[in-house]
Amino acid sequence: MTYVVLEGPDGCGKSSQAVGLAAWLRDQGHSVVHVREPGSTPVGESLRQLLLARATGDLRPITEALLFSAARAELVANVVAPALRRGEVVVAERCYLSTIVYQSIAQTPGLDLDWVLDLTRRVHGAHLPDAIFVLDVAADVALARRRARDHDRIEARGDGYHERVRAAFVQVVALEARAQRIDAARSFDAVQADLRERVRGLLR
Ligand SMILES: Nc1ncnc2c1ncn2[C@@H]1O[C@H](COP(=O)(O)OP(=O)(O)OP(=O)(O)O)[C@@H](O)[C@H]1O
Ligand SMILES: [Mg+2]
Incomplete structure (x- = not known):
């Protein structure tokens, strides 16, 4: 029924905000499927590792x-598609x-954008997100938020890389009609309230 996505750099708050959003949606009486990419299928979790x-x-x-993309195609x-057919809300x-x-965008040289968009169309078919919320926060704040844990292969890349990723997310919000920026420098509760307000308007 409704497919919402939380996006943004490592440590911006996607997982914790998704848990809050899913709990609120369930309180409202919705069946919710909470997934993560890559993952949430057997092959997807292996690819994630x-x-x-x-x-x-x-x-x-x-x-x-x-x-x-292989992990995404399975997901x-x-x-996602079966959950939407059952009338459920997908929080990804x-x-x-x-x-x-x-x-x-953040790679030099990066992959051709049109090729990536074509791949995306083939992976998603008709099942595209209704809204993508990009949790935008400065790279050093995101670093501080994830400091408590060991860095994975992508998080371990240098500071310049994370600055480019943040800038690329800001850039892509302007290109993609489905994407909206959320100021994630605010408190967890303020970000969660903003998300709930925006998701409320999408529920059918
Ligand atoms: N608005 C916020 N203010 C302060 N701390 C926050 C906020 N949002 C999340 N956090 C904390 O920051 C840390 C990282 O959050 P979280 O794991 O949800 O990010 P993530 O985007 O899922 O990261 P990753 O991409 O690595 O999975 C957590 O400890 C979380 O509690
Ligand atoms: Mg996470």
Whole structure:
């Protein structure tokens, strides 16, 4: 029925905000499927382990784009589409916007944007998000938020990389009609209230 996505750089607050949003939606009487990308299918979780493991080492952007897209194809066909058909609400952490940001815009040289968009169309078919909320926060604030844990393969990239990722997310919000920026520098509760207000307007 409704497919909403939380996007943004590592440590911006996607997982914690998604948990709050899913709980609120359930309180409102909705059936909610909460998923994360890559993951939330057997193949997707295996690909997630491979993609985040530091032991994996460097991968070519095209390899990353194809592996993330493979996980996404399984998720959309096997989890998202059936949930939408049952009239449920899907709350997803990340979507194709991450592939545009990480493998195209923030990479030098990045993948051709039109090629990534074509791949995305083939992966999603008719099942595209109703809204993508990009949790925007300065790279150093996101770093501080995730400081408590060991950095995965992508988080371990340098500060300049994370600045480029933040800038790429801001850029992509302007390109994508489905995407909206949310100021995630505010308190957890303020961000959550903003999200609930925006999601309320989408529920059918
Ligand atoms: N608005 C906020 N203010 C302060 N701390 C926050 C806020 N939102 C989330 N946090 C905290 O920041 C940390 C990172 O949040 P979270 O794990 O939800 O981010 P994430 O976007 O899912 O990260 P990743 O991309 O690495 O999965 C958590 O400890 C969380 O409690
Ligand atoms: Mg998370």
